[in-house]
Amino acid sequence: MSKFPDLKNDRILKVARGEKPDKLPIWIMRQAGRYLPEFMEFREQHSFFEICQTPELACEVTLMPIRRYDLDAAIIFSDILVIPQALGMTVEMRPGVGPVLPEPLTSDNFHKLNKNGAVSRLKYVGEAITLTRHKLEGKVPLFGFSGAPWTLMGYMIEGGGSKTLSKAKKWLYKDPELAHLLLDLLTEVIVDYLVMQIEHGAQIVQVFDSSAEYLNKNLYTKFCLPYLKQISTKVKEKVKQLNLEEVPMVLFAKGAYFCLEDQADLGYDVLGIDWTMSPDFVRASLKDKNVSIQGNLDPCALYANKDELKNMVVDMVRKLGTDRLIVNLGHGIYPDAPTASVQTFIETVHSFNL
Numbered sequence: 001m002s003k004f005p006d007l008k009n010d011r012i013l014k015v016a017r018g019e020k021p022d023k024l025p026i027w028i029m030r031q032a033g034r035y036l037p038e039f040m041e042f043r044e045q046h047s048f049f050e051i052c053q054t055p056e057l058a059c060e061v062t063l064m065p066i067r068r069y070d071l072d073a074a075i076i077f078s079d080i081l082v083i084p085q086a087l088g089m090t091v092e093m094r095p096g097v098g099p100v101l102p103e104p105l106t107s108d109n110f111h112k113l114n115k116n117g118a119v120s121r122l123k124y125v126g127e128a129i130t131l132t133r134h135k136l137e138g139k140v141p142l143f144g145f146s147g148a149p150w151t152l153m154g155y156m157i158e159g160g161g162s163k164t165l166s167k168a169k170k171w172l173y174k175d176p177e178l179a180h181l182l183l184d185l186l187t188e189v190i191v192d193y194l195v196m197q198i199e200h201g202a203q204i205v206q207v208f209d210s211s212a213e214y215l216n217k218n219l220y221t222k223f224c225l226p227y228l229k230q231i232s233t234k235v236k237e238k239v240k241q242l243n244l245e246e247v248p249m250v251l252f253a254k255g256a257y258f259c260l261e262d263q264a265d266l267g268y269d270v271l272g273i274d275w276t277m278s279p280d281f282v283r284a285s286l287k288d289k290n291v292s293i294q295g296n297l298d299p300c301a302l303y304a305n306k307d308e309l310k311n312m313v314v315d316m317v318r319k320l321g322t323d324r325l326i327v328n329l330g331h332g333i334y335p336d337a338p339t340a341s342v343q344t345f346i347e348t349v350h351s352f353n354l
C-alpha cells in the first residue's frame with residue numbers, strides 16, 4: 001500500500017525493534033558532510049542553507065554517502081538549526097566558525113518567537129524527504145531528525161556554539177519559569193516537525209541532544225527528561241492517530257552518562273551512546289532495559305591506520321556485544337576523516353557473524 005519503493009535493507013529498523021538482523025548494521029552521524037570531496041565540490045556551488053532548503057539539492061547530498069559506501073541508512077541533509085530559523089531567528093553558517101545567530105534570544109525578545117506556522121515553514125524538509133525516499137529506491141531506510149529542546153535552546157541563547165553554555169544555563173538558574181516556557185514551545189514544535197517528517201516518509205527519527213553534556217543529573221532531570229519523554233509519547237500518539245506505520249525513535253544525548261538509565265525509560269527505541277562511554281558501563285546501565293543501543297567508536301579512531309582501526313572496531317563490538325546494536329561513531333564524523341577509513345569501518349562491521 002506504500003507509495004514508496006519497497007525497502008530492501010531493514011537491518012536498522014529490525015535492531016531498533018529488538019529483532020535480529022542478517023548483518024550488524026552501521027550508519028555514521030554526519031555521513032553527508034565535509035569529509036566527502038564530492039560534498040566540498042557541491043558546496044562551492046551552493047550555500048549551506050540553500051542546500052537545506054532546496055529538496056533536489058538536499059536529496060543529492062543525502063545520497064552521496066549512500067552511493068559511495070555500503071551504509072545501512074541514509075539521513076536527510078538538513079540541520080538542527082532550521083527550527084530556530086522557522087521561529088523567526090536569523091541563522092548564518094560561517095565558514096571556519098560554524099553556526100552564528102546574530103541576534104540571540106533574550107528575555108526581552110522572547111515574545112518575538114513565532115511558533116505559529118513554524119512547521120509549515122519547514123515543509124521543504126518534508127519535500128526533501130519524500131523526494132529522497134523515491135530516489136533511494138528502497139536501498140536503505142531514511143532517517144529524519146531534530147535537535148532536542150535543550151540543545152536548540154542553547155544555540156538560540158548563546159547565538160552559536162559555546163564552550164560553557166553559561167548564558168543558556170543562566171536561564172535555568174535565574175529564570176526557570178521562562179526556561180520552561182521556551183522548552184515547552186520548542187517541544188511543541190519538535191513534535192509536529194518530527195510527525196511532519198514521518199508523514200513525508202522518514203522511516204526512523206533521531207533526536208540530537210548534543211549539548212546534554214553541559215548539564216548534570218539534577219538539571220537534566222528538571223529541564224530535559226520531561227520534554228524528551230513528551231516528544232516520544234506525543235510523536236508516537238500522533239503517528240497512530242494519522243494511521244501511519246510506527247517508526248522507531250532514537251535519542252542521542254551526548255555526554256549524558258549521568259542519566260543513561262533514565263534515558264531508557266523515556267519511550268525511545270534506541271539510545272545513542274557517545275564515544276566516552278565504556279562498553280561495560282553501557283551494558284551494565286541498560287541491563288534490564290528494553291532498548292537498543294547505537295554507537296560508539298571515537299570519531300578520531302578513523303585517523304588510526306587500517307589494522308589498528310579494524311582491531312578497535314572488533315574490540316568495541318565484542319565488548320558491547322552484537323545484541324541490539326547499531327554501530328555508529330560516538331559523535332559526528334570530522335571534516336578531515338579519511339574516506340578510506342570509513343570504508344574499513346563499514347567492512348569490518350559487516351564482516352561480523354551474527
Ligand SMILES: Cc1c2[nH]c(c1CCC(=O)O)Cc1[nH]c(c(CCC(=O)O)c1C)Cc1[nH]c(c(CCC(=O)O)c1C)Cc1[nH]c(c(C)c1CCC(=O)O)C2
Nearest residue numbers: 029030031032033075076077078079080098099208210332
Ligand atoms: C549540534 C548540531 C548541529 N547540527 C547537527 C547537530 C547535532 C549533531 C552533532 O552534535 O554533531 C545535526 C546535523 N547537521 C548536519 C546534519 C546532516 C545529516 C548528516 O549527514 O548527519 C545533521 C544530522 C549537516 C551539517 N551541519 C553543518 C555542516 C557543515 C557546514 C558546511 O557545510 O559548511 C553540515 C554538513 C554545520 C553545523 N551545524 C551545527 C554545527 C555546530 C555546525 C558547525 C560545526 C560542524 O560543521 O560540525 C549544529
